[in-house]
Amino acid sequence: MEFYQEIRPHRLVVTGSPGAGKTVLALELLLALLDSRREDDPIPIRISAASWNTNLSLEKLLIDQLVDAYGLSGVTARHMVETRHVLPVLDGLDEMDTEDTPLAESRAAAALEWCNSYQDGRAGSSLVLTCRADYYEELANAGQRILDAARIEVHPPSSDQICAFLIRRVKYPHRWQAVTNAIAENSSETLTRTLSTPWQLTLAIAAYDTMGDPDDLLSITGDRALSEHLVERFIPAVTQLSSRRNKKAPYESDDVTRWLAELANYLNLNAGNTLGGRVMSGTDIVLHHLWPLGGHRIPRLVDATLAVLAAVPCCIIVYALSPHSGRQGITILAYTMAANIIFASIFYSRWWPHPQRLNFRRMGSRSGFRSVITGLLGGVSMGFVAALLFGPAIGLVGGLLYWVTYGGSFGLTGDIKDDRVEIEGPEGPLRHDALSALLFGLTSGPLYGLSVAASADSLIFWATFSMTVGIANGATAGALFRSPRIAVIFGLFSGLASGISQTYTSDQVSGDLTAFLSAPAFALLVGFVILARASRRYLSFLICMRGRLPWRLNRFLRWSYNVGILRASGVAYQFRHLELQDWLAQQAGSHQHSPDSHA
Structure with a gap:
């Protein structure tokens, strides 16, 4: 936070590899700013960039967010934005477009244009943006970047840091001895590369700390194979851990996977589509916005x-x-x-x-x-x-x-x-x-x-x-x-x-x-x-989704948040990581169709 407070103007871009902890770092900054906030300081508001309809300016996006998510009136929200009492924390610029979208036509490029026009007098207004490092470099090379902004990059941890983290976090460090030795000696490049992000480390601990043998990780070859293996074991592991804590599992892991796959597939299919004048988010699970999952009509x-x-x-x-x-x-x-x-x-x-x-x-x-x-x-x-x-x-x-x-x-x-x-x-x-x-x-x-x-x-x-x-x-x-x-x-x-x-x-x-x-x-x-x-x-949506989602969906999503499958961002739930969401969407199959776009 000290670094952010010292830069002028207060415009920061956080980049890093997938799973490096960009969102976590941005949230830590947001919470620190709230804790130290004085009366006239702007209020940091996290917004998923994927939900931004870039036909609308950043100011309009902030006003809509304050009205829809936080219940402010349009007049009050507009006043707060125009007087720059809101600090936008835009998370996931790289999640706004599909991989085959040309940079010149991308929503990300349009978003950067709006960010640069977001001024406070002659200086750029305060904002924070997170993006995958390689994608931000592509945009910058094409002439699209945040002007007058400091940039920090989250680097992967060293082998010593990975081993120290594992020893601190697992219940039985001796069970992980072979894994830590392989990482320290770099005898398994696949394992070292895969566990070089906080997300993959979290998956490994969740998947093997209470069930299975961590030594199995040493026998898997290929970065992709190891990543998919960890994701596949994640939900059964947290479900079993929850059953041990509560003596009885509230849900079966197969049901958890099936229900979450339904939601993940819906998010992936709808990302960037427009329905009833609203751009559909590819990351946010908002209870009263879920009804199109049951069909448009x-x-x-x-x-x-x-x-x-x-x-x-x-x-x-x-x-x-x-x-x-x-x-x-x-x-x-x-x-x-x-x-x-x-x-x-x-x-x-x-x-x-x-x-x-x-x-x-x-x-x-x-x-x-x-x-x-x-x-x-x-x-x-x-x-x-x-x-x-x-x-x-x-x-x-x-x-x-x-x-x-x-x-x-x-x-x-x-x-x-x-x-x-x-x-x-x-x-x-x-x-x-x-x-x-x-x-x-x-x-x-x-x-x-x-x-x-x-x-x-x-x-x-x-x-x-x-x-x-x-x-x-x-x-x-x-x-x-x-x-x-x-x-x-x-x-x-x-x-x-x-x-x-x-x-x-x-x-x-x-x-x-x-x-x-x-x-x-x-x-x-x-x-x-x-x-x-x-x-x-919302009740109508639950009626339409009988058999496809649990009747007490809010209770299930709260449980998923408590066990670490989901995270909360304002009024939305989100999957802990985009990799988990993509894997779950693949489990849902390709039999569903994307909703029609509406202007």
């Missing part, structure tokens, strides 16, 4: 179907308990299904639903406070009018329902408008999304039930119900299209249409029973349909 269709099925009970229960007859009941149900089909088409058209974030600090932000106050004023206004027309009970409950549904849900969820970046791990976004939906579903459901119970006749009930339909539909449309105008228009239209159709087609409603049953139905509507969009898409 089926998960979205299942998502839309689940949304419709969750919305239907709220309407069916109310309609079923009203004394409809014949054609009137069919008309209402047809209206309901038509509305649900419209919503289904909206959910189907959304490629990448954003997770909601429940964060009480947002109440102190300008946007959160404005949402709460707007909801409160709207609730007071609606409650006052309803109290004059229908009595104080309905006015109070209706006002509270509006305030909680609108002010509370959008005041506590959504973007966080401050400059504190929180890294909560790969499961954080979906956990926030589900908690947001649960909280406001459980809050708004009982309030809606009370408003139904307080209704004395059909006119009052359907006025309350139509108001709720308008708010829910307007909030959903506004959140989906991120447009207040669409929210107002769709909310007013659906609310008025609902009120008019139901006033003319319904009689007295059975209040108590309707209230009792409609409360959980409305909770499901608000929570599962309106707010839990990313969680619902």
